[in-house]
Amino acid sequence: MFTNKPQTVLLSIRMALSLAIASSLLLILLATAIVSIFWLWPSFARARLRRSGFDGPRPSFPWGNLMEMSKKVDGHCLSNTIGHSIHSTVFPYFASWRKSFGKVFIYWLGTEPFLYVADPEFLKKVAIGPLGKKWGKPNVFKHDRKPMFGKGLIMVEGDSWTHHRHIIAPAFSMTNLNVMIGMMLESTTNMLDDWSRQVASGRPEIDVEEGIIRNAAEIIAKTSFGINQENGKLVFEKLQTMQKMLFKTHRLVGVPLGRMLSPRQSYEAWKLGREIDDLLIAIINSRRENPGKQDLLGLLLAGNEEKAENERRLTSRDLVDECKTFFFGGHETTGLAVTWTLLLLALHPEWQTALRTEVAEVSDGQPLTSDMLSKLTKMGWVLQEVLRLYSPAPNVQRQAREDVVVDDVVVPKGTNMWIDVVGMHHDRELWGDDADEFRPERFKESLTGGCKHRMGFLPFGFGGRICIGRNLTTMEYKIVLSLVLRSETLQAYGSRMMELSKRIIELLLDCLGGNLGSKYYESEFSNCHGYLRINSYAPLEEMEAGEVEGLGMHTDMSCITILYQDEVGGLQVRAKNGEWKEIGCDDGVLVVNVGDLLQAWSNGKLRSSQHRVVLRKTRSRLSLAFFWCFEDEKVVWAPEEMVEKERVYKPFLCADYLKFKVISEKGRFDKVKYTIDDFAMTDGTTYNLDGK
Numbered sequence: 013m014f015t016n017k018p019q020t021v022l023l024s025i026r027m028a029l030s031l032a033i034a035s036s037l038l039l040i041l042l043a044t045a046i047v048s049i050f051w052l053w054p055s056f057a058r059a060r061l062r063r064s065g066f067d068g069p070r071p072s073f074p075w076g077n078l079m080e081m082s083k084k085v086d087g088h089c090l091s092n093t094i095g096h097s098i099h100s101t102v103f104p105y106f107a108s109w110r111k112s113f114g115k116v117f118i119y120w121l122g123t124e125p126f127l128y129v130a131d132p133e134f135l136k137k138v139a140i141g142p143l144g145k146k147w148g149k150p151n152v153f154k155h156d157r158k159p160m161f162g163k164g165l166i167m168v169e170g171d172s173w174t175h176h177r178h179i180i181a182p183a184f185s186m187t188n189l190n191v192m193i194g195m196m197l198e199s200t201t202n203m204l205d206d207w208s209r210q211v212a213s214g215r216p217e218i219d220v221e222e223g224i225i226r227n228a229a230e231i232i233a234k235t236s237f238g239i240n241q242e243n244g245k246l247v248f249e250k251l252q253t254m255q256k257m258l259f260k261t262h263r264l265v266g267v268p269l270g271r272m273l274s275p276r277q278s279y280e281a282w283k284l285g286r287e288i289d290d291l292l293i294a295i296i297n298s299r300r301e302n303p304g305k306q307d308l309l310g311l312l313l314a315g316n317e318e319k320a321e322n323e324r325r326l327t328s329r330d331l332v333d334e335c336k337t338f339f340f341g342g343h344e345t346t347g348l349a350v351t352w353t354l355l356l357l358a359l360h361p362e363w364q365t366a367l368r369t370e371v372a373e374v375s376d377g378q379p380l381t382s383d384m385l386s387k388l389t390k391m392g393w394v395l396q397e398v399l400r401l402y403s404p405a406p407n408v409q410r411q412a413r414e415d416v417v418v419d420d421v422v423v424p425k426g427t428n429m430w431i432d433v434v435g436m437h438h439d440r441e442l443w444g445d446d447a448d449e450f451r452p453e454r455f456k457e458s459l460t461g462g463c464k465h466r467m468g469f470l471p472f473g474f475g476g477r478i479c480i481g482r483n484l485t486t487m488e489y490k491i492v493l494s495l496v497l498r499s500e501t502l503q504a505y506g507s508r509m510m511e512l513s514k515r516i517i518e519l520l521l522d523c524l525g526g527n528l529g530s531k532y533y534e535s536e537f538s539n540c541h542g543y544l545r546i547n548s549y550a551p552l553e554e555m556e557a558g559e560v561e562g563l564g565m566h567t568d569m570s571c572i573t574i575l576y577q578d579e580v581g582g583l584q585v586r587a588k589n590g591e592w593k594e595i596g597c598d599d600g601v602l603v604v605n606v607g608d609l610l611q612a613w614s615n616g617k618l619r620s621s622q623h624r625v626v627l628r629k630t631r632s633r634l635s636l637a638f639f640w641c642f643e644d645e646k647v648v649w650a651p652e653e654m655v656e657k658e659r660v661y662k663p664f665l666c667a668d669y670l671k672f673k674v675i676s677e678k679g680r681f682d683k684v685k686y687t688i689d690d691f692a693m694t695d696g697t698t699y700n701l702d703g704k
């Protein structure tokens with residue numbers, strides 16, 4: 013037993029030695045491989061690119077140019093004014109490299125070379141026609157995008173892409189899309205109802221972007237695979253979680269082993285992806301058993317069935333990836349286009365009015381149809397202009413699958429291409445000096461908005477790989493925007509109140525006898541102006557005994573006031589005997605008050621109402637008070653027909669009374685504020701008609 017021991021020890025030393033040698037060799041090999049893959053290959057590639065005449069900023073190992081790209085932008089993006097010249101703010105590094113290297117140059121993401129292109133003519137030469145087939149999608153992004161797109165249409169290449177595109181394209185035909193209008197109307201109406209509820213419950217702000225993007229997500233989920241069944245809803249929720257998760261992760265694109273820096277997120281995204289896939293497979297299986305639904309999935313399944321036995325069909329796995337692709341490729345892009353549009357229309361009220369008028373003329377208050385949508389021409393121009401200025405797909409990327417040779421230029425196999433769509437959309441050389449201005453009318457004359465080069469306007473990409481969802485997007489955009497524009501805005505509410513005030517005053521004057529309405533409207537009231545006050549009352553913290561003041565007793569200084577109160581109620585008016593009478597708050601009822609100015613003008617025949625608001629609920633309350641008033645420079649003076657015995661009020665300048673109202677003491681709950689009687693009651697002096 014003992015005699016054997018020295019031999020065993022010797023053996024283990026030998027084994028350990030050879031193991032150490034083997035592993036060092038392996039390490040050396042690995043290091044050589046890493047150096048050649050991540051250092052030598054890029055150096056060769058750089059030398060080849062230089063030989064082809066491509067210059068660019070100097071990269072460093074292993075970051076490439078990432079360090080310069082991640083530098084924070086200096087202050088100019090914090091300015092308060094809204095300009096549309098966004099390129100140098102959003103992509104400051106590209107803007108600065110362009111100054112040194114022009115519109116085509118090479119930069120590096122880690123050890124990956126990227127050919128930056130903002131020259132449409134160069135793009136046309138290298139990527140259009142037969143050369144288009146030489147380009148695929150960059151491998152560096154494939155891993156990150158796998159949970160979203162899998163092997164869906166956006167990611168596949170070569171024959172596989174031709175096959176997928178061929179089967180999927182018919183599903184997006186206009187006839188098929190028209191069937192989806194109902195789903196789009198339903199979701200958008202729900203979104204608008206939700207906004208109304210938020211306003212009514214006293215929320216001071218609504219996150220419009222969040223609502224619009226959620227609505228777009230719901231629409232794309234409905235039109236892709238349906239969300240009414242339990243599984244559909246679950247998929248929708250999980251897809252949204254995944255979107256948020258992927259949005260949070262920042263990776264070092266192209267940096268060797270950079271992917272390993274966030275293994276947890278990668279794992280979680282992968283796990284969630286598996287759950288989504290299983291649910292979608294379940295939906296697809298149940299659809300195969302009960303076919304007939306006309307969403308995109310239903311159409312793809314039907315298209316598959318039509319294929320003859322020997323033709324390739326899409327597998328369930330393919331269909332899962334396409335559903336995910338539609339969801340991730342289609343909702344945020346469309347949502348962003350609508351959101352930017354709302355901002356731009358707020359900045360350009362003339363376009364807001366033009367589109368509102370167009371929607372009113374085309375639809376005449378009827379439910380929207382595909383025929384109406386196609387007649388919304390100006391809205392089409394606005395969509396194009398928004399896609400130009402704030403492109404939801406700010407760049408398009410490719411990777412050369414083989415050497416691309418044009419004239420004396422060689423783009424070596426493996427080179428990535430980064431097409432700076434935003435850069436081209438804001439290029440003055442292509443669009444003219446107004447490139448950064450919002451001018452939708454540029455699309456009136458030409459489909460490319462007057463861009464000097466056909467490839468300079470690429471909101472939906474180009475060539476055979478142009479976005480398959482662009483008609484769906486246009487349809488959804490027009491529906492959402494029309495419904496938003498058709499819903500009552502404060503401005504539209506204001507103009508309706510102006511019309512109503514005119515009708516009320518004519519009726520009121522006629523009631524006083526002798527067709528006074530037609531006699532005096534033009535000369536006395538046609539310059540009246542209106543303004544709208546939104547009263548928001550905070551809720552009571554707890555129910556209190558007795559009455560709590562919301563708004564103290566007062567009269568309005570208008571000619572007439574038209575008041576809308578929400579369902580909380582609480583408006584009271586004082587009767588002649590001093591009793592307070594509750595004014596009901598039934599839906600659709602507007603309250604009309606005579607104000608101080610009309611009391612003075614009618615020499616007291618019409619009485620300005622004394623009213624107040626009492627609060628009784630632990631809910632916030634909202635009212636809209638529209639005040640219709642004489643112009644400030646008007647001298648208020650009752651016409652002869654109003655004066656029976658004597659004049660009650662001396663003539664006064666409207667503006668002076670307004671000043672008096674503003675500076676005089678605030679009313680208390682049980683005592684009325686100063687009124688016209690405190691300001692203009694006569695002291696027996698007689699006055700001429702012109703107020704002297």
Ligand code: HEM
Pocket residue numbers: 165166167177232337338339341342343345346349403404405408409470471472473474476477478479480481482484485
């Ligand atoms: C404003 C809205 C949209 C914009 C700006 C947009 C933009 C783009 C762009 C630029 C491409 C080309 C990408 C490339 O060549 O690498 C593309 C492709 C694609 N888009 Fe869209 N898209 C929008 C809406 C949609 C919608 C609603 C869907 C689906 C329902 C969709 C599905 C796709 C698909 C599947 C592709 C790949 C096409 C192919 O490679 O054959 N997109 N999109």
Ligand SMILES: O=C(O)CCC(=O)C(=O)O
Pocket residue numbers: 545547563568575576577583623624625634635637
């Ligand atoms: O909030 C209300 O119902 C009344 C508002 C009102 O009387 C006013 O704003 O003058």
Ligand SMILES: [Fe+2]
Pocket residue numbers: 566567568573623
């Ligand atoms: Fe009032």
